[in-house]
Amino acid sequence: MRVVFAFLAGGLFGAGLLISGMTDTTKVQGWLDLIGAWDPTLAFVLGGAILPMLVAWRVAAARDVSLLGAPMPGRPDPLLDKRLIAGSALFGAGWALAGLCPGPAMASLSYGGVQGLVFLAAMIGGMLIWRGWSRGPLAGGRTA
Amino acid sequence: MIEAAWIYGLAGGLLIGCAAALFLLVNGRIMGASGLLGGVVDGVVNSGGRSISAERLAFLAGLVGVPALIALTFGAPQTHLTGNLVIVVIAGLAVGIGTRMANGCTSGHGVCGISRFSLRGIVATLIYLGAGFAVMAVARHLLGLI
Numbered sequence: 226m227r228v229v230f231a232f233l234a235g236g237l238f239g240a241g242l243l244i245s246g247m248t249d250t251t252k253v254q255g256w257l258d259l260i261g262a263w264d265p266t267l268a269f270v271l272g273g274a275i276l277p278m279l280v281a282w283r284v285a286a287a288r289d290v291s292l293l294g295a296p297m298p299g300r301p302d303p304l305l306d307k308r309l310i311a312g313s314a315l316f317g318a319g320w321a322l323a324g325l326c327p328g329p330a331m332a333s334l335s336y337g338g339v340q341g342l343v344f345l346a347a348m349i350g351g352m353l354i355w356r357g358w359s360r361g362p363l364a365g366g367r368t369a
Numbered sequence: 370m371i372e373a374a375w376i377y378g379l380a381g382g383l384l385i386g387c388a389a390a391l392f393l394l395v396n397g398r399i400m401g402a403s404g405l406l407g408g409v410v411d412g413v414v415n416s417g418g419r420s421i422s423a424e425r426l427a428f429l430a431g432l433v434g435v436p437a438l439i440a441l442t443f444g445a446p447q448t449h450l451t452g453n454l455v456i457v458v459i460a461g462l463a464v465g466i467g468t469r470m471a472n473g474c475t476s477g478h479g480v481c482g483i484s485r486f487s488l489r490g491i492v493a494t495l496i497y498l499g500a501g502f503a504v505m506a507v508a509r510h511l512l513g514l515i
Binding site for chain 2: 276305
């Protein structure tokens with residue numbers, strides 16, 4: 226059952242990304258282009274996505290386990306660290322250059338052409354590079 | 370004036386939020402795209418598949434498969450991703466390294482983090498937005514790269 230609902234959640238997420246226009250890199254880059262032809266669409270997407278989650282976190286707080294008996298996520302970690310700050314800055318830079326973040330990169334895999342495949346491959350490559358580095362001096366960050 | 374793109378944005382955003390709510394309340398998981406993909410990537414390398422959870426793979430199958438079905442049925446939307454593969458590769462590497470370093474992206478830190486008033490989620494979102502605004506200003510308006 227958990228697999229079925231995970232598929233449904235992934236499918237709903239993908240449908241939402243497609244319908245919202247977030248797999249169109251011009252919309253994302255337009256949102257980030259404050260001094261150009263600014264496109265506010267992303268604010269509507271983020272606002273729309275946060276609304277159901279405000280309710281969901283309220284419901285989740287009152288429960289020990291999920292509807293299928295899985296443990297609920299722990300309390301959010303309040304501590305900031307260099308990894309969070311440097312990683313987010315690097316992510317934002319790549320996000321602006323291509324106009325894609327991980328969700329839309331996967332949602333548009335079937336219609337994003339060769340460059341979409343190249344982006345996903347490079348992103349997975351980046352994840353592997355971090356996996357190698359994180360065993361070095363940069364290791365020891367906190368979970369999201 | 371309200372534009373059609375904003376309505377689609379809000380409607381799609383509500384679907385994204387419902388997906389995250391479903392994954393949280395039914396599966397007990399935070400819907401973060403980079404964490405779910407990264408978990409699979411790490412699992413494949415670690416142990417020849419042993420640590421890959423079926424739940425993660427099912428989520429990713431839905432994330433790729435349902436938009437593919439919509440594109441087949443109603444026609445594929447344009448992504449307008451640049452054909453400059455040097456930029457595509459640099460951007461992909463930065464997104465891959467950055468999201469794993471920060472333990473989250475737009476969905477995990479943005480949607481799920483902000484909505485639970487997580488300090489880390491809010492700070493991460495402000496930083497990737499700030500970096501995005503700055504890189505866009507420099508790369509587009511100063512250097513003319515994108």
